[in-house]
Amino acid sequence: ETRDIIYASESTVKSLDPHDTSDTYSGAIERAICQGLMGFDKNLNIVPLLAESYTFNEAATQFTFKLRKGIKFHDGADFNAHAVKVNIERMMTGKYKRSSLMKPVESLMVLDDYTVQFNLKEPFGAFVNAIAHPGSLILSPKALETYGDEVSKHPVGTGPFIFDQWVSGNFVTIKKNPDYWRGDVKVDTITFRPIPESGSRLAMLRAGQAHYIYPMPAELLKIAERDANIDIIKQPSIIARYLIMNTQFKPFADIRVRQAVNYALDKEAIIKIAWGGAASEADSIIPPNLQFYKKQAVWPHDLEKAKALMKEAGYENGFEVVFLTPNASNRLRATEMAQQQLKKIGITGSLQSMDVASFYNKLEGYRVDDAKPLPFIAFGGWSASTGDADWGTRPLISTEAFPPAMSNFGFFSDKKVDGFITAGLASANPDIRKKAYADLQDYVWDKAPWGYLFVDTMVAAKSKKLKGIYPMPDGAFSVEEAELVD
Amino acid sequence: MSGGYSPFPSAGPRRVSSKKAEFMLKYFFKRCMAILPVLFVVSVLAFAFVHLLPGDPARMMAGDDADEATIEMLRTELGLDRPLPVQYLTYMGKLVRGDLGISLRTNLTVFDELKLRYLPTMYLAFAGMAWSVVIGIFFGAVAAIYSGKWQDYTAMMVSVSGISVPQFWLGLLAIQLFSVHLGWLPVAGYTGKFSELILPSFTLGATVAAIMARFTLSAFLDVLGEEYISTARAKGVTETLVMWKHAFRNALIPVITMVGLQFGFLLGGSVVVETVFAWPGLGRYMIEAVAVRDYPVLQALLLLYSFHFVFINLVVDMVYALINPEIRYE
Amino acid sequence: MTEKITPFAIFWHKFKRRYTAMVAGVFIVLLVLAAVFAPVVAPHDPFLTDYSLSMMPPSLSHPAGTDLYGRDILSRIIYGSRISLAVGFTSVFVGALVGVTLGLVSGFFGGFLDGLIMRTSDVLFAFPGILLAIAIVAILGPGLVNVVVAVSVFSMPTFARIVRGSTLALKESLYVRAAKSVGASKRRIMFVHILPGTLSGVIIYFTMRIGTSIITAASLSFLGLGAQPPTPEWGAMLAESRDYIGVADHMTIFPGIAIFLTVLFFNLFGDGLRAALDPKTK
Amino acid sequence: MTSRSQDEKSPGDRSPGLATALNEDEILSVQDLSLSFPTYEGFIQVLHKVSFSVKKGETLAIVGESGSGKTVTMRRVMHLLSNVRTDSGKIMLRKRDNSVQDITLLSKGEARKIRGFDMSMIFQEPMTSLNPLFTIGNQLSEALLTHQEFPRQEVQKRVVDLLELVRIPDARRRFSEYPHQMSGGMRQRVMTAMALACNPQLLIADEPTTALDVTIQAQILALIRSLQEKFQMSVIFITHDMGVVAELADRVVVMYKGRVVEENDVFSIFARPAHPYTRALLKAVPTLGCMRGRKNPATLPVLEMEKELNRAKGEPLPREEEIDTADHTADPILEVNNLFTRFVSKKNFFGKTTHLVHAVEDVSFKIYPGETLGIVGESGCGKSTTGYALLKLVPATGEVLFQKRNVMAISNQEMQALRQDIQFIFQDPFASLNPRQTIGTSIGEPMVIHGIGDKRSRQARVGKLLERVGIPAHHASLYPHEFSGGQRQRIAIARALSTKPKVIIADEAVSALDVSIQAVVLNLMLRLQKEMNLSYMFISHDMAVIERVSHRVAVMYLGQIVEMGTRQHIFEDPRHPYTRKLLSAIPIADPMKRTDFGMLTGEIPSPVRKISEPPRKIMLNEVTPGHFVADLVSTL
């Protein structure tokens, strides 16, 4: 009797080449097949994996990893410094979606068979996070040689599962690695099936046609909770949700208007209605699960204050904006509610929902020197996939991150903020970094660069029989310890 | 061989059928010639599609974080800097060699991607067609035979309902009923089991079934008014034979053309049905491709869909010519 | 038969015997009235949100329940009929206008023009309708106006074919020949003699097509390409409610029924028209 | 579908116990049959106590104008009507086993067993009465096997025998052919064979020849006559052609408005018609040869049927009026020289024409002021096309001189003006008026097009024209479907007159009309000719009508004129074999002179020819002054 697990998810697998994958879901499956030098635990803490340990210099420009011995890839190739070199150098060619992770690297030196040293161009305190990122997984050098870039269809790693089959647009199957170095794998196969309709996904779980579903549609929690065979798993994530406003232009250039927006938003209602309750109100510019998070006071919902601020700023009669949102139903709902709530302080406007591609296309279309007649409010979301405060702030609120470079779509620019961000990267010393990010969080919270909303809670659901699969704060999941019990 | 039923399998000289074969061949070529311009225009449209979409294709293809140099490179690589007719010719040249480009999303060749999703969609479409033909013709025939009676009204109400339900709604309700509450059938997805095919294909076929029923009804009524039906009755042929041999067969002839025309509708419907049922086919692929602006995929899909439509109708035309002896062959 | 039977009397006699069509006609009239007098008929403001009433099941004050934001679903359905009817009607009207013109020209003049128009409509036929709509919306962007454009584009070729077919037949008819023989101009023959003769087919298809268009528009909204919130469009309402099937079924059922009945009755009405306008039926 | 309503009869009308009320020598007797159809205004009775009977071995003709209930009666006998109500009456049939049964009492299933076995029926439309999807052999075998068991091998033999019986050449080959591969005449023979498959004792033929050309009609008539003699069947022959009645019938039943108004043996009917309707019917028929010895056309001596019915006994008939308007000394008003029209019939793969229809082939003739030129010929010989070509309604080459101006060479604008002077009247009065326009609009339209008068004067003229053709002026606001066929044709004539034309081309203008109405319309046309000095080009396939109305006649064959001369030349001294063949094929409305149709065989040839094989040009010789006959060598 084989133990086969079906994992039903919203998304489809796009690639199985870790270096050329940009989506979390594909990355998570890759993590079941391949491993990196470092990895994350359940709570997104960085733990050594294929590396035993690492050291770094004070200036955060040199990182040395000691590799674990005696590990073999699924195809029999040895894991060693050579394998790491091949992989890192592949990423450094700049051709792949995750090449940017190795952008700071000047060179990679093989000190001996089981020691590698990264030399960086400039200080980069968050480099270990980059190494732990699923984009930096290590593929078998043999497979890379055999398949070249076709490796995306034949990923070979050191992980608990061996790649079995991928029918593009349909399912991916992985099977047990009998020789896994960390111990016995307890299931025979896992099949990942895309079921985009959330109702269908839950229906499959309830009908026993799936063992684990993610995301569990929060709207349907009531049903799932009633079902005795189903376990609900909730887990705080690192996904921040916020409303982007163009801070370079009237009226959002006026901090009072931005603050009014924050007072006007009824985050609690939005979480409850639009998000099915699966979120917690934002209490800092970065989510609690990120490194160096520092809690702030939640912005209260206070219409009177909001109106007063609007009046003070000279917008007693309000103004018109356009609301932009991706057309995924929960984002649409949240934006729709923001539209309803902001109407109460006179910020009105039509809503445009569109597919994600068009959405970002549109946001990227704005330039800081544009003369856009109509200000916008856009529903933004960010998952700092390295788990580090730097990646949770720099691409979003630093001046260097104005599009098209990065994702500061609201053109928020503040000298002090830029200063804190630089300071946070200047050292790999956790204490120094912590201080910089704490200052940053304290400082920027009142500046209201966004309409703060909330941090997602990840909700998954599984059959009671299934143990050991859990979601991770970055939206990925871990299947290494999966187990079917009767 | 001619379509007429003969009580004597060996009766009659074969001369006619060889002539017919020759005619069919000629007819086939003629039809092929006629569809060439259609295919041409379709290919131009599919080609133009990318250029009609707002924004610079190279910029979109390059992705979110590409710099100007990369885009410029891509532009040259894609030949976007050359005059449009030249681009079209290059595109066609590649097309003829089966090169449909590379999916922007997965970096796999579009050809491979389509190959994977092609069969599931075809299964779905043909199963949907089967449902609709069987149900539609049955209801249509019943309505015609019992014209004006309760059977007529019932049959037509049922089939008109089929047109009136939005497919996505029908699909969602069907899943709730048959998969969740009754637990008879799989909820969604397709991994190769027959049971997975039943609900989606039924949902897909329901609308077309209604159209077929209506069409069969009117074709049948037309035929029932024909003099040769009176002739058959005057011979004393039983009512059952009159209906199913004389009337039904004749009514089927126009219905067959309908099958071809509805095939396009069915393919279109598969977009919605595949979304609801998480069917790993071309329709869902199209929606995904639209969402991420995967242009080479969209282009290829438009071509594939219309090519199919044209091809199916060619087949239908041939079948039509085969079973209708009145198509002239001399 | 007796003399003094106007064509309308015959039509009416046949039509009123199709009681399904009569019921449908009454329903459509009511629906149109409801749409026109929505502010009077609707019990609540369709845009008024009250989060405390989120997803309340049907009750006396909210006969169809409330939606996610506590808005009254019945009122939204009533206001939604404005949109569905307008989208259905406008798109078919535009499609019919262009299609009829092209069909008439194509059938009447034949030759190169005919070939061109018919090949074009073949091409439009070849793109499955909703795909064409998706492609068009992808180019123009989502929104109701673009949905109307998309839906009209793909209802156009059928109109063209219907009209072309009857134009070809009527062109050979004796009365057109008679008109030609007395020297009637082409324009006169086209508009005075042929066009009116093609209209009964157009009217029948028109009614039925409204149903199809409403469904297509709803499907586009369902796929996120149609009406934008907070517009109370039926398809968008359905799309919004589909995440709550099993939790708040009334949110799905009522807009679904609204679409179903509207399309059903347009179809039945069209069926009745066809039966009544068809000289073969009695 | 037969429906149960057939069996819904009011029981009071039936006298029980008379189940055997059928004389020894009778095979079928219809007694007091009344039927109603459901319509908008409820049930409308279409048969009123119809009674007649058929004796063994006799041919009974049922005549009557369109809508008089002939078909309904026979379909009721065959149990082939759906949703009809039988109000009263019995239909007694003697079956093969000599038992007698009232077939109105039969269930659907029982009726089916009688159909095709005890009695069978042939329908009017040979083109549509065979199922296009099945071979002739299949359909004939079905007729055989429905009622009898046969070993497989024998069926084919019997079918071939049957086909030979109805004189289908090459019967073995035809066995596996489809209906569309046969001509109308052959199909009608196949239908006959099918009806005869089980040797029924009663054959019902519902206008089996009406849709056929005269020569083919003659063949079918001869066939039915010989079969009837051979098998001693009883035949009920429905027709509206008194000539056919005279040729075939032993006895005649005359129906009028759903009633039998007269029943008698054929000689008595023709010699002493008792009912005014029968008299009117006989008078209204133009009989071939009755113009013998007269130079000019003349009106028919009958006015309208209704008037005839109400005429007091002994009141003299209206006089025949001679139409001597032709002026052969003047210049011809219309002169046609070397007119050609060819249609593309077939193209090859590359779109090159390979076959042409030689519809009009080098035709030349003249029409003089006030003259009527009759054009006759069989179906497809190019009569209509000639007419269309004159007005450039089809592409044509040659010379058409109207008052010396060549129509073919003038500009569109001049052509437009000329269209006022030449008008068309079409065959089908139902189809030639736009059903969506009032007749007033239709009649006024030519004036609108040519900008004649203002609105008011046009209206006045429409009223006058209507009255002129015998329709009250206030009917101008009615629609065509509110008129009868004859009235519509008169409306069409009014329209043709609206621009005061000089020449009228009448293409089968009376062919679709009932004989009685035909007479009225013909008389109207002739009187108009006299009043307005019109010239007619009168196209018809009916030799008798042509004889009645023409000053001169042209006989067409395969697009060419084979004989042309004065009416007397053609009808009293026909020279060309084709003309003679046509004349001999016409049934004479006189039972004393039955025709021997023996000389008629073969099919109507086709004007379609390969592009490399144009037809031979026919040379016309003037045998006597004004009488042109084709050179025999060049035609045959």
Ligand SMILES: Nc1ncnc2c1ncn2[C@@H]1O[C@H](COP(=O)(O)OP(=O)(O)OP(=O)(O)O)[C@@H](O)[C@H]1O
């Ligand atoms: N199915 C029907 N429903 C209603 N009325 C009918 C039906 N069939 C025939 N009639 C009417 O019955 C009358 C007799 O028709 P019938 O066909 O018997 O005439 P007919 O003498 O055969 O004429 P024709 O010479 O034109 O064939 C007509 O007034 C006709 O309109």
Ligand SMILES: Nc1ncnc2c1ncn2[C@@H]1O[C@H](COP(=O)(O)OP(=O)(O)OP(=O)(O)O)[C@@H](O)[C@H]1O
């Ligand atoms: N538009 C056309 N295209 C091709 N062939 C045609 C066309 N019109 C007529 N014909 C053919 O030309 C020939 C002559 O036709 P026409 O109608 O003049 O014959 P007709 O003598 O009037 O016959 P009928 O008595 O049947 O009316 C026929 O073989 C016919 O099929």
Ligand SMILES: [Mg+2]
């Ligand atoms: Mg009749």
Ligand SMILES: [Mg+2]
């Ligand atoms: Mg003709």
